[in-house]
Amino acid sequence: MVPxxxxxxxxxxxxxxxxxxxxxxxxxxTRCPASVMVVEREHHLGGLCWSRRxxxxxxxxxxxxxxxxxxxxPRVWEWITGRVRMVAYTHTVHAAVAGRLVPLxxxxxxxxxxxxxxxSPEQAQDAVERDAAPxxxxxxxxxxxxxxxxVGPKLYEMFVRGYVTAQWGADPADLxxxxxxxxxxxxxxxSSGYHPEARWQGLPCGGYGTLIEPLADHPRIEVxxxxxxxxxxxxxxxxxxxxxxxxxxxxxxxxxxxxRRSLHLNWQVLDAGDxxxxxxVTYPDGTSPHYRSHAPALLPWNGAHSPSDALxxxxxxxxxxxxxxDFVLRSPHNEELAGKYRQLAAAPDVLLAGRGTTxxxxxGTTIGHALAxxxxxxxxxx
Ligand SMILES: Cc1cc2nc3c(=O)[nH]c(=O)nc-3n(C[C@H](O)[C@H](O)[C@H](O)COP(=O)(O)OP(=O)(O)OC[C@H]3O[C@@H](n4cnc5c(N)ncnc54)[C@H](O)[C@@H]3O)c2cc1C
Numbered sequence: 001m002v003p004x005x006x007x008x009x010x011x012x013x014x015x016x017x018x019x020x021x022x023x024x025x026x027x028x029x030t031r032c033p034a035s036v037m038v039v040e041r042e043h044h045l046g047g048l049c050w051s052r053r054x055x056x057x058x059x060x061x062x063x064x065x066x067x068x069x070x071x072x073x074p075r076v077w078e079w080i081t082g083r084v085r086m087v088a089y090t091h092t093v094h095a096a097v098a099g100r101l102v103p104l105x106x107x108x109x110x111x112x113x114x115x116x117x118x119x120s121p122e123q124a125q126d127a128v129e130r131d132a133a134p135x136x137x138x139x140x141x142x143x144x145x146x147x148x149x150x151v152g153p154k155l156y157e158m159f160v161r162g163y164v165t166a167q168w169g170a171d172p173a174d175l176x177x178x179x180x181x182x183x184x185x186x187x188x189x190x191s192s193g194y195h196p197e198a199r200w201q202g203l204p205c206g207g208y209g210t211l212i213e214p215l216a217d218h219p220r221i222e223v224x225x226x227x228x229x230x231x232x233x234x235x236x237x238x239x240x241x242x243x244x245x246x247x248x249x250x251x252x253x254x255x256x257x258x259x260r261r262s263l264h265l266n267w268q269v270l271d272a273g274d275x276x277x278x279x280x281v282t283y284p285d286g287t288s289p290h291y292r293s294h295a296p297a298l299l300p301w302n303g304a305h306s307p308s309d310a311l312x313x314x315x316x317x318x319x320x321x322x323x324x325x326d327f328v329l330r331s332p333h334n335e336e337l338a339g340k341y342r343q344l345a346a347a348p349d350v351l352l353a354g355r356g357t358t359x360x361x362x363x364g365t366t367i368g369h370a371l372a373x374x375x376x377x378x379x380x381x382x
Contacts, residue, residue: 016244018047020354027374061296070198071364103191162286244354264321
């Protein structure tokens with residue numbers, strides 16, 4: 001990473017030093033002679049997946065919430081494991097319901113909790129399908145209608161309604177069905193983790209910094225931290241600017257703002273006796289002031305769980321606050337407005353990419369998209 005002493009013009013400016021921007025910067029700098037400037041508003045690299053070591057407990061944690069890499073894309077996994085040692089880890093998120101912890105996504109354990117009895121997978125499927133059948137004629141045009149048709153009212157009430165309302169700040173009847181389709185699903189087997197479909201999953205040994213920071217360590221990459229690209233002086237480029245900042249902000253919200261929901265995380269050090277037994281717990285019954293809590297000391301960042309008497313716990317709640325994350329709501333209004341903003345992106349020398357434009361991509365997809373964009377750009381920059 002070249003320290004910044006004066007303004008220079010680079011071949012490519014990348015706005016945002018999150019995963020997308022840094023994967024792209026690394027690819028361009030190593031695969032063609034282009035010089036690259038990364039402009040990042042925060043004072044750290046990594047964007048949402050940034051992790052750091054808590055000075056009090058020594059625990060590695062994601063200030064914006066637990067991030068686990070999960071992918072089935074061989075190119076993405078090869079790219080990751082070529083840069084950092086990954087600790088194999090099967091992530092499970094648990095829901096605190098009816099006085100116990102139930103693994104998600106919805107599976108046999110969740111069905112047993114909702115119906116209050118032990119069941120075989122066949123009995124579970126019969127019960128859920130019987131209860132869901134009356135809802136299958138209605139159009140599946142919202143989280144509520146799709147969830148009722150797929151999992152029936154018992155699972156909907158126990159696991160979906162309160163959680164979705166707390167996370168998205170909207171009635172499930174007003175949210176696009178994709179929120180349910182992408183985040184829930186149902187299986188009738190015992191849980192095999194939060195990402196049962198993923199071929200590979202894990203955590204970078206030592207934290208995301210070990211993956212992220214070396215990406216910018218190249219003589220043709222110059223990083224500007226603490227700089228908002230919209231503030232003068234505008235970053236200058238010879239060929240191309242790639243913007244991973246929010247698409248509506250890029251266009252000065254000229255068509256109106258996308259509707260967003262803010263969440264924040266409060267990190268506290270608690271006595272080990274008061275800490276949850278698993279890394280991530282959600283509270284879907286709607287009675288808890290926070291809807292998710294994170295205990296990163298229970299993640300195998302270094303190949304083993306970190307022993308500690310005082311543990312760091314992050315409480316995730318709705319609204320603005322420390323470690324704030326702003327989600328773009330999945331709603332018909334936003335889908336339409338986002339489409340219009342994407343159409344505005346006609347300038348051939350400005351590309352909009354990353355989560356600021358796609359909104360919901362996970363890290364594996366983000367890396368895949370950045371590699372694919374580099375494939376497209378490299379021939380023209382050579
Ligand atoms: C709570 C939460 C949990 C998640 N958990 C997982 C998980 O477990 N697994 C997974 O695979 N994915 C997870 N994700 C998704 C993951 O965070 C994203 O896929 C990934 O971080 C996207 O990277 P990005 O670079 O596109 O965006 P970002 O990380 O958002 O990076 C964009 C960067 O642009 C910078 N920026 C914005 N505006 C400006 C400006 N005006 N000037 C300069 N810089 C600017 C931002 O500061 C930021 O650093 C999670 C997301 C959230 C919100």
